[in-house]
Amino acid sequence: MVLNYIWIAFFVIAFIVALCKLVFLGDTEIFTELVNSTFTSSKSAFEISLGLTGILALWLGIMKIGEQSGMIAALSRRLSPLFCRLFPEIPKGHPAMGAIFMNLSANMLGLDNAATPMGLKAMKELQELNPKKDTATNPMIMFLVLNTSGLILIPISIMMYRAQMGAVQPTDVFIPILITTTISTLAGVIAVSISQRINLLNKPILILVGIISLFFAALITLFLKVGRDEIGTYSTLVANLMLFAIILLFIVWGVWKKINVYDAFVEGAKEGFVTAVRIIPYLVAFLVGIAVFRASGAMDLLVNGIGYVVGLTGVDTEFVGALPTALMKSLSGSGANGLMIDTMKEYGADSFVGRMSCVARGASDTTFYILAVYFGSVGISKTRNAVTCGLIADGAGILAAIVISYLFFF
Numbered sequence: 001m002v003l004n005y006i007w008i009a010f011f012v013i014a015f016i017v018a019l020c021k022l023v024f025l026g027d028t029e030i031f032t033e034l035v036n037s038t039f040t041s042s043k044s045a046f047e048i049s050l051g052l053t054g055i056l057a058l059w060l061g062i063m064k065i066g067e068q069s070g071m072i073a074a075l076s077r078r079l080s081p082l083f084c085r086l087f088p089e090i091p092k093g094h095p096a097m098g099a100i101f102m103n104l105s106a107n108m109l110g111l112d113n114a115a116t117p118m119g120l121k122a123m124k125e126l127q128e129l130n131p132k133k134d135t136a137t138n139p140m141i142m143f144l145v146l147n148t149s150g151l152i153l154i155p156i157s158i159m160m161y162r163a164q165m166g167a168v169q170p171t172d173v174f175i176p177i178l179i180t181t182t183i184s185t186l187a188g189v190i191a192v193s194i195s196q197r198i199n200l201l202n203k204p205i206l207i208l209v210g211i212i213s214l215f216f217a218a219l220i221t222l223f224l225k226v227g228r229d230e231i232g233t234y235s236t237l238v239a240n241l242m243l244f245a246i247i248l249l250f251i252v253w254g255v256w257k258k259i260n261v262y263d264a265f266v267e268g269a270k271e272g273f274v275t276a277v278r279i280i281p282y283l284v285a286f287l288v289g290i291a292v293f294r295a296s297g298a299m300d301l302l303v304n305g306i307g308y309v310v311g312l313t314g315v316d317t318e319f320v321g322a323l324p325t326a327l328m329k330s331l332s333g334s335g336a337n338g339l340m341i342d343t344m345k346e347y348g349a350d351s352f353v354g355r356m357s358c359v360a361r362g363a364s365d366t367t368f369y370i371l372a373v374y375f376g377s378v379g380i381s382k383t384r385n386a387v388t389c390g391l392i393a394d395g396a397g398i399l400a401a402i403v404i405s406y407l408f409f410f
Helices: 002-025 030-069 071-086 095-108 112-128 138-148 156-164 170-196 203-225 228-256 261-278 280-295 298-312 318-328 333-347 352-363 367-377 386-409
Strands: none
Touching: 002 030, 002 280, 002 298, 030 071, 030 095, 030 112, 030 228, 030 261, 030 280, 071 095, 071 203, 071 228, 095 112, 095 138, 112 138, 112 261, 112 367, 138 170, 138 367, 138 386, 156 170, 156 333, 156 352, 170 352, 170 386, 228 261, 261 280, 261 367, 280 298, 280 367, 298 318, 318 333, 318 352, 318 386, 333 352, 352 386, 367 386
């Protein structure tokens, strides 16, 4: 129901803002822009789905090899002590555990193309446990919030954009992004845990937090020692090496278990094609709503309004220039990237606002896009509190991005 209200709000607010522009400003082109935005975004939604088809076919084919060879089941058994704390309603050793782990690992490494198919596979496994096929379950909500909070270890794409925009030190946002995305993820997990009465103060999770903290410390230490020009090359190499190693491992495991890996791959690839087609209506719905909201100027009014209210309190308002990117990232990844680049063009890549826009972009992921794709792939229409918890993670990420950016760059 929440998605329904938000989607309606996009159109109603866009219409009101556009009507005011027509009546009070005489902007006769505003409704033409609104209509054109619906055509453009509909085409974009289809192109995104079409682009996902091959990727989905590849990775769901690989996952099918892992499923038939028993590799995912073995992985699930290994992860049960930890994941059963975060996902208490998933039976121990269920294949969903392995798929969730693969998805979260790919996300943390910045392997977006691999993460989405693995996430859709996890949603399919979770849907098999769902007694109400149109309603999101507790494990689905926790899984979605872990995705929307966007925990990532190496934001290579953001650093690449900074290099293209002429930043003197493209990687200077690395540590701030790492801190903010961690805060966003913790906020999302805590929000879901409170709503689902999950006790996070247990040995496996505390051990995991300790391991992650040590890993982050080692990563930051390495980052400070390695030359800034080399960090992008090394991070890309490590990510791609691990990606190919995963593919090879699944194939070799399948050969070792004496299954027909080719037939298994083809069977899984067929599922990828069907899944890509299934998500088209959901993508069209939300991308059109977001495009109309932007084209009407409602986003600009929202940002300027926030800046005005903050200004009344006497607090520094320089961060307002980065708010369009911060707010757009919940709606559209490509839109947020475009606004981030535009902000760096306008203010400078090494300006406070330019850097903060990059930190805000990396703080969390595209909540509504992920919800539309993942829930749409299994036909979930009643999302319960998934949107609310996802937005809590987004809000925490935005606030953290503002505070951390002032600490590092102001």
